[in-house]
Amino acid sequence: DTEVTQTPKHLVMGMTNKKSLKCEQHMGHRAMYWYKQKAKKPPELMFVYSYEKLSINESVPSRFSPECPNSSLLNLHLHALQPEDSALYLCASSLGLAGDNEQFFGPGTRLTVL
Amino acid sequence: EDQVTQSPEALRLQEGESSSLNCSYTVSGLRGLFWYRQDPGKGPEFLFTLYSAGEEKEKERLKATLTKKESFLHITAPKPEDSATYLCAVQAVGNNRLAFGKGNQVVVIP
Numbered sequence: 502d503t504e505v506t507q508t509p510k511h512l513v514m515g516m517t518n519k520k521s522l523k524c525e526q527h528m529g530h531r532a533m534y535w536y537k538q539k540a541k542k543p544p545e546l547m548f549v550y551s552y553e554k555l556s557i558n559e560s561v562p563s564r565f566s567p568e569c570p571n572s573s574l575l576n577l578h579l580h581a582l583q584p585e586d587s588a589l590y591l592c593a594s595s596l597g598l599a600g601d602n603e604q605f606f607g608p609g610t611r612l613t614v615l
Numbered sequence: 616e617d618q619v620t621q622s623p624e625a626l627r628l629q630e631g632e633s634s635s636l637n638c639s640y641t642v643s644g645l646r647g648l649f650w651y652r653q654d655p656g657k658g659p660e661f662l663f664t665l666y667s668a669g670e671e672k673e674k675e676r677l678k679a680t681l682t683k684k685e686s687f688l689h690i691t692a693p694k695p696e697d698s699a700t701y702l703c704a705v706q707a708v709g710n711n712r713l714a715f716g717k718g719n720q721v722v723v724i725p
Contacts, residue, residue: 505658543702543715544659557711591658598711603649606658 505607524592621716638703
């Protein structure tokens with residue numbers, strides 16, 4: 502099973518709302534990632550967790566707050582977002598952080614900030 | 616800095632018309648090169664990993680090859696369902712990040 506699931510599929514929120522994106526995998530992977538993707542652009546890395554600890558934060562604004570409750574789950578908490586944060590948010594996982602571990606992506610959450 | 620350049624940016628093919636996509640890369644030491652397929656509004660789907668020059672991998676109508684400077688994704692006798700954006704990414708030794716190219720957008724016309 503090479504499936505990464507993400508909920509919700511679509512999310513519309515106002516600039517004052519608080520919402521969360523969820524990601525789950527049951528492949529025994531120990532590295533999990535959040536990416537942001539704008540239309541016709543490649544994915545941009547936001548955060549990396551390794552063994553449930555934050556390993557990389559790509560200078561992401563604090564209105565995005567990641568959380569890794571356990572080895573299978575990854576959340577992205579959203580607060581006071583801006584319209585320019587509208588994008589496809591992708592979760593991915595890999596066996597580890599070594600370069601020979603392929604990243605498997607979820608279907609994404611399409612976020613619209615009004 | 617690791618760099619990945621994909622060409623052509625967009626490609627229209629007739630069904631059955633074979634072609635190749637190019638991914639040129641500059642990296643201090645290659646740990647792995649990855650090909651993904653992405654349909655509009657969906658997450659990238661993993662296709663192949665290549666590790667060393669001379670390596671080749673195949674899956675249905677797709678074949679990926681690797682040299683020291685570039686990778687090719689050959690599409691043989693494409694079908695309309697092969698229409699997608701194909702993303703190339705590299706990971707350097709000692710770097711936990713993937714460097715993505717901008718993608719090759721392929722449209723296969725029946």
